[in-house]
Amino acid sequence: MNERFVAEQDFYVRYAETDAQAVVHHSSYVIYMEEARSHYARSRGQSYVDFEATGHFLVVTELEVRYLAPARYGDLLRTRCWIEEMKSRKVIFAYEISNPQTGKVLVTARTIHICVDREGSLRVIPPAWRAWAD
Amino acid sequence: MNERFVAEQDFYVRYAETDAQAVVHHSSYVIYMEEARSHYARSRGQSYVDFEATGHFLVVTELEVRYLAPARYGDLLRTRCWIEEMKSRKVIFAYEISNPQTGKVLVTARTIHICVDREGSLRVIPPAWRAWAD
Amino acid sequence: MNERFVAEQDFYVRYAETDAQAVVHHSSYVIYMEEARSHYARSRGQSYVDFEATGHFLVVTELEVRYLAPARYGDLLRTRCWIEEMKSRKVIFAYEISNPQTGKVLVTARTIHICVDREGSLRVIPPAWRAWAD
């Protein structure tokens, strides 16, 4: 795991992301994870915009999230995102979301994606993107 | 205004639509209004899906919302939506969002839309849709 | 499973719930599932509002979602929600989200919840609510 590329990003919780329990709504983390993937691509010098421009799309087929501790409005959060597995047509991203000021881990998660074309047919992930996992 | 067609729909506030003040977040009403427009089309026997299928898109160019009273998770809300003005390339929708159990009006609003094609060029609203305002 | 109480609800996809791939965003289903739980409570003659009013809160600790097929704006969706397991301090809800017009299952999911009080301490689920699983 030491040698894996990990994309790290800090950002503030937005008010709209909280709910009536005064904590960040559990669906908001799913969006943080997606943005962590976008940031992962940017950190590797590419953009998911360009990926889609080639007619390839990464579709989420599975989502697993464990919620360990809540976050609140105004908290600074840190997403850490890395590739857990890369196959020809499939990629698994893993995530850790923490509060960098307390060091507390709030959420751990995994998403499984397949690569499809505009018509939804399974496609091989282009080499330039598969190289992320090397 | 008596003769205007008004589309009315009741629905429950979702938990995710609330915020840390324990009330419905002000951005949620903007989504309720959009769904009220979808319901307006369905109530007139058409679907906005079909509108887009003809290559026409209604784009929001202006939004005005007045917030009079808050709503909470579990509240039943009622949207009332009607066309305030219909021109060849532009339509104004108006809204009233209330709590049907208390009768209290919570929000009044207007949205202004222009009709464009897939490239974003201004287009005349097709006659079948303009007829809504007759 | 035949004897389980299953809460079923139909609703239309809202435009805001879609994304640039022109399908329902994967995070939207997490909100549909939450609303399915709210509807489950209402279908059993209770309200989650009342649950929280007693000082008890159901917190999501785990989320698992499998995405089988996409949905689009304007689609009618059906959530089916039931209790898979009920323990003194923990409850597992299961979900199936389908398109009732095609019969196609789009999403299957589970959420694990614990019962806490306002301070976040673990609490026994009140008997009136545990009775749901009988």
Added chain:
Amino acid sequence: MNERFVAEQDFYVRYAETDAQAVVHHSSYVIYMEEARSHYARSRGQSYVDFEATGHFLVVTELEVRYLAPARYGDLLRTRCWIEEMKSRKVIFAYEISNPQTGKVLVTARTIHICVDREGSLRVIPPAWRAWAD
């Protein structure tokens, strides 16, 4: 206007913020504006968290947004936020949202807020916060 304090922040559009027209959904800008207010407070050395901790809440009573041009996933956006008017119980924020890479202004907006306490009664904005407008 030259002497006004303007809080400026750049951020990337998240995928979840787009819709089936492949552009940023109009409700997303309302959330960007809220985050611009949070950033305004932080830029002045304070936090809206602390404001609420004193038992004061800024409630949105009016919202006006003009949409001039669309944004897409992956675009870098810039929010500029300033106080247009500050009264004892009311504050008006103004916004400009642009694409810093093209210089194009995408949205201009205003929000009107009143200050209330936990019970929703009108309150005078505390002096430390009114000083923002000096």
